[in-house]
Amino acid sequence: MSQFIDNIINTIGTVLLDKEHQVKLALTCLFSRGHLLIEDLPGMGKTTLAQCLAQVMGLQYERVQFTSDLLPADILGVAIFDRNSSEFRFHAGPVFTQVLLADEINRSTPKTQSALLEAMEERQVSIEGETRPLPEPFFVIATQNPQSQAGTYPLPESQLDRFFMRISLGYPSAQAERSLYKGIDPRERLKSMQSLVTLDQLHTIQNKVQEIKATDQLLDYVQRLVDFTRYDEDFTYGLSPRGAIALLRAAKAWALIHKREYVLPEDIQIVLPSVVGHRVRGKVGASSTSAQHASLSEHLIKSVNVVET
Amino acid sequence: MSLQSASVARHALVWSFVAQGVCILPLLYFMPYWMPLMWLGVMLWRIQIYRGAWPFPVTKIKLSLAGVCVVALLASYPGIKGVEPLIAFLIVSIVLKVVEMRRRADVLLVIFTGFFAVAAQFLFFQGMLIAIYSIFCCLVLLTAWIAIYGSRILPFKQLLIASSKALAHSLPVMVVLFIVLPRFGSFWQVPLANEAGSTGFSDSMGPGTLSELTKSSSPAFRVNFIADENGNRILPQPKERYWRGLVLDDFDGRQWRYGRTWMMQHGYNSNAVPVNWEVETRSDRRFEYEVLIEPHNQRWLFTLMAPERVASTSLKTQFAGDFLAFSRYPVTSRAKYSVISAPDYTIASEQLGMHDRSRNLRLPEDYNPLTVALAESWVEEGLLENDIIERALQMFQSSFYYTLRPPVLGRHSSDEFLFESKRGFCEHFASSFTILMRAAGIPARVVVGYQGGEYNPLEDYFLIRQSDAHAWAEVWLTGQGWTRVDPTAAVAPSRIEDGLSASLEEEEQSMVSSGFRGSWMSKVQMRIDALSFSWHRWVLGYDAERQKQLLKGMLGGTEFWRIALFALLSTGGMLFVIFLWLVLRNKRAHLSAEARVYRVLLGKLAKRGFKPAQGETPLQFAERVAQAKPQWKSQLVLAVKLLNVILYQGRTDEIPRLRRLIGQMSLD
Numbered sequence: 001m002s003q004f005i006d007n008i009i010n011t012i013g014t015v016l017l018d019k020e021h022q023v024k025l026a027l028t029c030l031f032s033r034g035h036l037l038i039e040d041l042p043g044m045g046k047t048t049l050a051q052c053l054a055q056v057m058g059l060q061y062e063r064v065q066f067t068s069d070l071l072p073a074d075i076l077g078v079a080i081f082d083r084n085s086s087e088f089r090f091h092a093g094p095v096f097t098q099v100l101l102a103d104e105i106n107r108s109t110p111k112t113q114s115a116l117l118e119a120m121e122e123r124q125v126s127i128e129g130e131t132r133p134l135p136e137p138f139f140v141i142a143t144q145n146p147q148s149q150a151g152t153y154p155l156p157e158s159q160l161d162r163f164f165m166r167i168s169l170g171y172p173s174a175q176a177e178r179s180l181y182k183g184i185d186p187r188e189r190l191k192s193m194q195s196l197v198t199l200d201q202l203h204t205i206q207n208k209v210q211e212i213k214a215t216d217q218l219l220d221y222v223q224r225l226v227d228f229t230r231y232d233e234d235f236t237y238g239l240s241p242r243g244a245i246a247l248l249r250a251a252k253a254w255a256l257i258h259k260r261e262y263v264l265p266e267d268i269q270i271v272l273p274s275v276v277g278h279r280v281r282g283k284v285g286a287s288s289t290s291a292q293h294a295s296l297s298e299h300l301i302k303s304v305n306v307v308e309t
Numbered sequence: 310m311s312l313q314s315a316s317v318a319r320h321a322l323v324w325s326f327v328a329q330g331v332c333i334l335p336l337l338y339f340m341p342y343w344m345p346l347m348w349l350g351v352m353l354w355r356i357q358i359y360r361g362a363w364p365f366p367v368t369k370i371k372l373s374l375a376g377v378c379v380v381a382l383l384a385s386y387p388g389i390k391g392v393e394p395l396i397a398f399l400i401v402s403i404v405l406k407v408v409e410m411r412r413r414a415d416v417l418l419v420i421f422t423g424f425f426a427v428a429a430q431f432l433f434f435q436g437m438l439i440a441i442y443s444i445f446c447c448l449v450l451l452t453a454w455i456a457i458y459g460s461r462i463l464p465f466k467q468l469l470i471a472s473s474k475a476l477a478h479s480l481p482v483m484v485v486l487f488i489v490l491p492r493f494g495s496f497w498q499v500p501l502a503n504e505a506g507s508t509g510f511s512d513s514m515g516p517g518t519l520s521e522l523t524k525s526s527s528p529a530f531r532v533n534f535i536a537d538e539n540g541n542r543i544l545p546q547p548k549e550r551y552w553r554g555l556v557l558d559d560f561d562g563r564q565w566r567y568g569r570t571w572m573m574q575h576g577y578n579s580n581a582v583p584v585n586w587e588v589e590t591r592s593d594r595r596f597e598y599e600v601l602i603e604p605h606n607q608r609w610l611f612t613l614m615a616p617e618r619v620a621s622t623s624l625k626t627q628f629a630g631d632f633l634a635f636s637r638y639p640v641t642s643r644a645k646y647s648v649i650s651a652p653d654y655t656i657a658s659e660q661l662g663m664h665d666r667s668r669n670l671r672l673p674e675d676y677n678p679l680t681v682a683l684a685e686s687w688v689e690e691g692l693l694e695n696d697i698i699e700r701a702l703q704m705f706q707s708s709f710y711y712t713l714r715p716p717v718l719g720r721h722s723s724d725e726f727l728f729e730s731k732r733g734f735c736e737h738f739a740s741s742f743t744i745l746m747r748a749a750g751i752p753a754r755v756v757v758g759y760q761g762g763e764y765n766p767l768e769d770y771f772l773i774r775q776s777d778a779h780a781w782a783e784v785w786l787t788g789q790g791w792t793r794v795d796p797t798a799a800v801a802p803s804r805i806e807d808g809l810s811a812s813l814e815e816e817e818q819s820m821v822s823s824g825f826r827g828s829w830m831s832k833v834q835m836r837i838d839a840l841s842f843s844w845h846r847w848v849l850g851y852d853a854e855r856q857k858q859l860l861k862g863m864l865g866g867t868e869f870w871r872i873a874l875f876a877l878l879s880t881g882g883m884l885f886v887i888f889l890w891l892v893l894r895n896k897r898a899h900l901s902a903e904a905r906v907y908r909v910l911l912g913k914l915a916k917r918g919f920k921p922a923q924g925e926t927p928l929q930f931a932e933r934v935a936q937a938k939p940q941w942k943s944q945l946v947l948a949v950k951l952l953n954v955i956l957y958q959g960r961t962d963e964i965p966r967l968r969r970l971i972g973q974m975s976l977d
Contacts, residue, residue: 215959217903262958265926302924307956309900309908 007196012052015189018176025167025274028253031209034164035120035140044169046143056245058195066108072115079128089108094120098135102142106152117162147267166278196271212252213262216304221265224304225295229280265306273297321416321457328453332426333400340397341385351407390796396429414458422517423450437844451475481883489876492853516722520734525775530602531842533770534562547728548805552611554758556631558669562676565755580620590949591653599647610634615654622854645850656790669752671817684748694786697749702799710868711801738796739780767839902954906964910971927952
């Protein structure tokens with residue numbers, strides 16, 4: 001089993017150079033059955049990461065480019081009258097897939113955003129009075145431009161909470177970028193990529209995450225962290241129970257990726273900025289830029305004792 | 310939210326109003342009438358500022374406001390004197406501060422000034438209730454402080470718990486400081502306000518003077534009797550409880566006066582009775598007692614006859630003629646003095662000086678002709694001194710009434726009393742009797758003071774109230790000297806044995822304000838008075854003398870080092886107990902075995918100057934240490950890996966192994 005995971009990471013690494021940490025985080029998110037939000041500037045490889053993941057996992061993949069005139073029906077699907085059979089037939093939208101890349105989600109109107117986010121949460125879609133389940137697994141990777149860019153509709157906090165993790169890829173290292181210039185287009189390599197995992201194997205991994213052990217000592221630590229966000233004056237509001245559970249589950253998945261059967265506080269600390277960052281807001285200044293969230297997470301980690309002695 | 314934050318939140322505003330109000334409320338009672346109005350006005354103003362209706366006052370308005378208040382103060386206290394104007398100034402300043410509370414720091418300032426107001430309360434009251442109230446004030450102030458200081462609004466219960474804890478921490482320190490801080494005497498005493506003793510009698514007595522007093526149940530003084538070295542204690546019989554205050558020997562036909570007021574200031578400057586006074590004691594019986602006297606703004610002190618010594622640490626006591634004890638200055642605050650009295654005495658038995666004799670025989674002309682005639686008829690009958698006294702007392706006994714509501718008497722008060730109304734209170738009997746004696750040629754004088762007293766078994770003392778005020782007579786008999794004769798005893802013996810209300814008709818008993826004798830209320834009253842007595846005795850009466858005794862008893866000496874050591878050890882000890890409790894409660898009790906083993910490792914590293922930063926995991930900490938001390942790396946990594954297994958894999962069975970590992974570590 002652990003070979004699969006290493007294989008996956010290495011394979012994606014050949015396409016997405018020098019981004020092992022982010023790849024691991026994305027896998028953590030996938031294994032925890034959560035959805036991923038990637039916040040970055042255009043052209044940083046967001047789409048490539050999503051495609052890689054779908055390809056390697058052997059999953060069905062759809063991509064929707066969000067624009068300001070995109071309507072909910074464009075994502076969910078629509079019932080069309082069939083003249084031959086004289087009845088309405090449902091044409092499934094791109095949401096009926098296993099991996100959905102929602103590109104630049106913050107460029108569409110809130111109406112469309114919430115249609116997708118509801119589907120993410122419920123893992124089913126109700127259209128024309130009929131409830132249709134989404135395929136299993138259902139993994140959404142949404143990308144978003146930083147809000148400073150014009151013409152965007154930033155996601156409200158309640159919507160952000162639906163995303164299990166938020167990561168940002170960042171610029172590649174100088175060395176990696178140089179090899180990008182020299183080598184062939186990584187996307188060419190993408191086409192030749194083989195799927196490494198079967199659906200059953202993926203399910204096994206996802207179930208295995210639940211079995212990773214978290215001792216009382218560790219739960220105490222998580223609880224102290226959550227408490228701190230609720231009572232420290234730098235936080236406008238604290239972490240919700242959903243956020244706390246996400247933190248723990250992400251740490252478990254991270255431990256699994258690192259072939260451990262139990263969670264270490266280091267796991268918590270590594271996944272914390274990605275899981276907690278978009279769920280809290282600092283008090284000073286209203287704008288919630290990534291940099292501020294990162295420093296807020298750092299503040300959180302630096303302020304809470306790992307072991308109470 | 311920083312302290313400099315620009316606005317004052319609503320809860321901070323409310324808390325500052327409440328806290329300030331609680332602190333200055335008792336003081337406002339003594340302040341001019343405009344001050345409560347000003348206080349309300351200022352609060353209203355500040356509320357309007359909060360609502361945004363009115364702006365903050367500009368400097369010009371503030372200055373003129375302060376000016377107006379100062380002028381008002383000068384008008385209310387013409388010729389500033391005493392402590393009230395200064396307290397009034399303090400209150401004006403802290404109340405006015407409210408309108409310029411702009412930032413949170415200003416609100417805190419208002420809270421802090423509240424503590425001054427609490428201290429000022431003690432200039433007006435020193436009772437136990439006000440002490441309890443002042444602690445309550447401190448609690449409110451602390452709660453307000455915490456509420457305002459905190460960045461978030463906490464529930465009231467939580468605030469109260471926090472402030473109670475803070476207060477509870479400070480109380481032991483307060484007790485220690487109370488015990489050890491030097492007690493200064495009158496050296497830097499602040500003139501206490503409103504000690505003006507309420508009632509009590511003056512240095513003259515006319516008809517109706519004392520019956521007025523009986524309407525007051527307020528205490529005059531309290532007495533506790535002290536046992537001698539053998540542990541024996543003699544208490545005076547009810548008929549011996551004549552607390553002598555003043556001798557009135559100057560009669561102008563209407564009023565009896567103390568004729569030698571100059572004696573009060575220029576008495577015999579000694580605590581003991583001068584040796585040349587002709588006093589003989591007939592037995593070894595002695596009463597030794599301490600009197601805690603309420604302020605009565607007079608100089609005289611009360612003693613049982615015949616006092617031998619009077620001493621006090623707070624009063625300058627001295628004797629004047631006629632065995633009267635005085636304080637050199639009026640008693641304006643509660644004071645204590647101790648007396649030794651010899652109840653079996655004879656004074657000036659051989660002969661009375663010419664001057665004294667004529668003074669105690671003098672009667673004004675043209676007053677009470679019938680009384681004088683009656684006395685002269687007795688002399689003409691050839692009766693002797695004792696017989697004349699006997700005859701007078703018999704007369705009282707046969708046809709006179711003891712009442713609180715005597716009829717109004719005219720110019721010849723004694724004549725009207727003796728031959729017409731025949732109803733009177735103790736002053737009537739004492740006065741008429743003395744006039745009779747003087748007319749019959751027996752030197753006599755009126756004595757005023759208190760008679761009786763209520764024994765309080767809870768704290769073992771006698772309480773003498775204003776309603777116990779009494780007047781009696783002293784006559785000089787050849788061979789016996791000055792002798793006490795109480796004509797009231799002849800009319801109403803129960804007055805002497807059982808107290809005033811027992812001797813009155815039922816309908817008059819309600820007029821006597823002696824508390825609630827006999828009912829369950831009296832028990833409550835007794836308990837309250839006992840508490841207040843202990844308060845006066847142990848807290849307010851804790852003077853340099855008592856401190857010395859206590860410290861000697863506790864520490865075996867009063868050297869500076871003993872006191873300093875005691876203060877240090879006791880406060881330090883108490884703080885240490887609190888510290889231990891906190892440590893044990895927070896750490897040991899909730900600490901798991903896993904965490905304790907980590908503590909051992911941390912302790913080992915802490916000795917070598919390494920401490921984990923906050924938020925550092927055991928592994929990160931170990932790596933940091935290993936970077937500084939590469940030679941420890943292998944041991945540390947081994948230990949921490951095992952620790953992680955214990956802590957996070959739940960392998961508690963590995964704890965002994967880790968303990969061994971840590972024990973074997975050689976870190977140098």
